[in-house]
Amino acid sequence: MAWVQLFLKRRVTSNYMRTDPDTQLMLDVKAGDQAAFQRLFDRYKKRIINYCFRFCGNSAVAEELAQETFLRVYKAAPRYRPKAKFQTWLYKIATNVSLNEMRKPIYRARLDSLDQAADDTGQGSAADPAVADERLTPDALLAAKERDRLMFRVMDQLPQQQRAALLLRVHEAFSYRDIGLQIDCSENQVKTLIHRGRQRMKKLMASYWGDRHE
Amino acid sequence: MNDPCNTAHLISALLDGELPEAEANRLRRHIRACTACSDNLEALVQNDALIRELPEIEPSDQFERTFWSKVESIDRQREKSAWWRFWLSGWRPVAAGALAGAMAAALFFNAGRDRQLSPEEIFLAENAELLEAFELIENLDILEHWDAIELMEEQS
Numbered sequence: 001m002a003w004v005q006l007f008l009k010r011r012v013t014s015n016y017m018r019t020d021p022d023t024q025l026m027l028d029v030k031a032g033d034q035a036a037f038q039r040l041f042d043r044y045k046k047r048i049i050n051y052c053f054r055f056c057g058n059s060a061v062a063e064e065l066a067q068e069t070f071l072r073v074y075k076a077a078p079r080y081r082p083k084a085k086f087q088t089w090l091y092k093i094a095t096n097v098s099l100n101e102m103r104k105p106i107y108r109a110r111l112d113s114l115d116q117a118a119d120d121t122g123q124g125s126a127a128d129p130a131v132a133d134e135r136l137t138p139d140a141l142l143a144a145k146e147r148d149r150l151m152f153r154v155m156d157q158l159p160q161q162q163r164a165a166l167l168l169r170v171h172e173a174f175s176y177r178d179i180g181l182q183i184d185c186s187e188n189q190v191k192t193l194i195h196r197g198r199q200r201m202k203k204l205m206a207s208y209w210g211d212r213h214e
Numbered sequence: 215m216n217d218p219c220n221t222a223h224l225i226s227a228l229l230d231g232e233l234p235e236a237e238a239n240r241l242r243r244h245i246r247a248c249t250a251c252s253d254n255l256e257a258l259v260q261n262d263a264l265i266r267e268l269p270e271i272e273p274s275d276q277f278e279r280t281f282w283s284k285v286e287s288i289d290r291q292r293e294k295s296a297w298w299r300f301w302l303s304g305w306r307p308v309a310a311g312a313l314a315g316a317m318a319a320a321l322f323f324n325a326g327r328d329r330q331l332s333p334e335e336i337f338l339a340e341n342a343e344l345l346e347a348f349e350l351i352e353n354l355d356i357l358e359h360w361d362a363i364e365l366m367e368e369q370s
Contacts, residue, residue, distance in 0.1 A: 041281075049277070050270050059271045066273075067281045074285055144269075151264050169230055170265045176232050195226040201261050 022086035029077045037077070040086070041070055047172075048094050054167050055098040057152035065101055069094040084181050091172065092182040095164050102160060154204045161185075162197035169194050218250050225255050229262065 022043070028036035048069055053062035072093050083089070155163055164183055168174045169190075174182070176190045185193065224241050227233045233241065245251045301310065331339075338345070345351045356363065 045273055045277075046270075049273055053271050054265075054268055059274070062271065063274060063277050067277070067284065070281060071284055071288070074288060147264070148269055151268055155265075166265070170262045171268075176230070191223070191227055191232065194230065195223040198226050198258050198261065199222060202257050205261060205264075 020082075020085045020087075023082045026073075026077070026080055026086050027082070029074075030080045037074060040073075044087075044090060045070070048090070051091065051094055051167065051172060052098055054155065054171060055102070055163065057156065061101070065094070065097050068097045072097065084178070088174070088178045088181055091168065091174070095168070095182055099160050099164065150205075150208055154201055154208065157204055158197055158200055162193050162200065165190055165193040166197040166201070216250055217254065219244070219248060221251050222254060225251065225258060229255070229258055 022040060025036045025040050029040065045066065049059075049062050049066040052065035052069070053059060056062055056065065069090070073090065084092075155167075158166065161183060165179055165185075168179045168182060169176075176187045176194075179185070179190045179194075180187050183190070183193075221241065221244065224233065224237070225245070228238055228241050245255055301307070338351075342351065342354055346354045
């Protein structure tokens with residue numbers, strides 16, 4: 001019955017609005033409140049940059065992806081209708097933006113050239129001294145850099161959906177239900193993606209560490 | 215893959231806190247008694263920790279500047295298109311269409327009606343009979359069918 005579905009949908013929507021302050025802020029943005037957008041941007045910019053950074057392993061590309069994410073939010077504001085928590089929606093956009101970027105044929109070549117430039121200048125990549133912990137000793141710093149480089153390489157070899165699901169769960173601590181909304185999958189599919197991602201990662205880590213110790 | 219008990223997918227869900235409580239307790243008991251599953255859990259915990267420990271980056275100096283300049287450019291585009299949206303919203307397109315149609319019809323039906331005559335044409339009209347008498351013009355009686363001639367000229 002359509003009217004029952006509509007009623008339930010509206011009820012869910014109003015629940016989100018009551019419980020999620022960020023959704024309320026986004027509704028303020030929809031009403032033309034620029035300061036509300038500034039607050040959302042300030043609240044999430046670092047998290048979204050870092051989420052994108054985990055996808056691509058390059059800070060310059062991560063910033064571009066984060067900008068594109070927030071620009072899409074801003075453009076979508078006039079027709080915004082809360083269907084999930086704001087954070088879930090925001091990460092869905094960031095995931096789509098990141099996955100779309102990776103599907104572009106030019107992406108790999110661009111990333112390689114940026115990494116090369118970062119290696120030459122010592123800035124911008126995962127091995128950037130600015131992103132490493134300054135309290136570490138030189139040896140520990142080197143080991144940490146190597147470990148991060150390896151992790152990015154392993155993450156890079158995971159299928160895109162697995163990588164997204166794993167990052168959303170392990171790093172961003174979203175529930176399976178929210179991840180399902182973000183990558184358009186059922187909870188069971190999310191469970192399988194994360195499990196397979198973890199198994200593949202375990203295998204890749206074992207093979208990399210094995211290669212290094214030989 | 216070393217998963218003799220076929221529990222790897224359950225261990226993954228356990229790690230995420232996504233297993234029902236009864237099933238989680240059952241699995242925890244099994245893991246305590248099974249070395250392979252215990253090792254599997256430990257490896258997954260370590261790998262998760264590696265993902266969490268990936269370095270954090272700070273937004274660069276130009277990140278915000280570039281972003282807000284892009285937002286400004288979107289605002290400018292919105293302002294430009296606001297004029298068109300105003301005219302294309304509600305009853306305005308219908309009214310504008312009706313007005314344009316009325317103007318087109320008026321132009322069509324009145325084309326040439328108010329054309330000003332030149333002094334030569336006025337002279338000819340005023341002195342037509344005299345000029346015929348002097349045999350400077352001929353067939354003046356044709357002018358009685360002037361509307362038909364005008365129509366033929368337009369068609370040609």
